[in-house]
Amino acid sequence: MYYIVEKEILETRISRIENIVYGVNNMTSAEDISLDIFSLINFIEVEINKLVKESEILKKMLYLFDTYSFLLDEKFSSFKVYDALQSEKNQMVFSNMSLYNTVASQMLSIKELPIPNSDVYLQVAANIYQLHIMFMSIESVETQLNFLSRRIAKILELWYEIGIDIVNDCFLEWDGRINNLNSKIQKFYTLNI
Template structure:
């Protein structure tokens, strides 16, 4: 009796799962659930899961699912073509590839496992020796630890001082850049402009001297 109840429960759960899958397929293909010819306000997926209250047998639910699938095929051409293909060539829907049987323990034989263990043995010994050396390290003196903890306020002050010095150095860099720009404008460009002005004045003086020398030469020849 218990076995019969378990079988019926399993069958009902399977039918419920099939009904849910049919509803998802219907939503993916149609967009909105299609309507049955008997009731234009109830979707196919609900008709697939709805059973008359007088007949709760598994056969009735299976018949309802088949009827819902038929109605969905009438409303959806892809489903109709897929069912026709399944009826004509059922072998293409069967997985003919055999299940790959992997050997236990990741497919390694005993010899391969032994080789892996032997190759990793030096590393295990090295890690073990390092752990032992860490265990043998002496614990620092309590007084030293207390002194280090007592230095923390001074370290905090030094950090603040370092930040202040960094800001001051940044300000000095900006001021130095401004001084350098001013020196370039006055000391370099100003001197260049001064020399250019002197060259121009010297050139004018040379022209005046040459003109006066030429005039004096002409007067001497006339006398």
């Protein structure tokens, strides 16, 4: 949630800066910006300083560019287009800002992964056949267990039915005896009265 809000704020501010630098008039802010170049530069500087204060990514980027300023030099050989303006390079950096956090975390996670010993791969390759046999035996045991569980369920169901039938027979027999005894007691009681 916080990342989305921060991303929207950064996108809004960067779009304002791009609109000011390139002269496009579709700004989201209702601020009145002077056409004076000096005030435009001051405004851009203020906005960038605000961005830097609120974003750790930008702080790290600016530290990186301060430390390795030759990365943005025109003579640096990794840039294919030598006539690219500084503003275009900055636009490229700012437009891909959302990727820096993702790439940095991925690079850190790759760095933290231990590289296993090469013997581990050889041992795994040597044991693939045994692993395959083990998986097949596990599958066979699972099939047998499924069959046994179905048989046990059927046996328990039969025991339940037999138990119910026996209990019902017992209750019927007891009811019959009690009714017989009640009828004898009533006969005896009617004869004695």
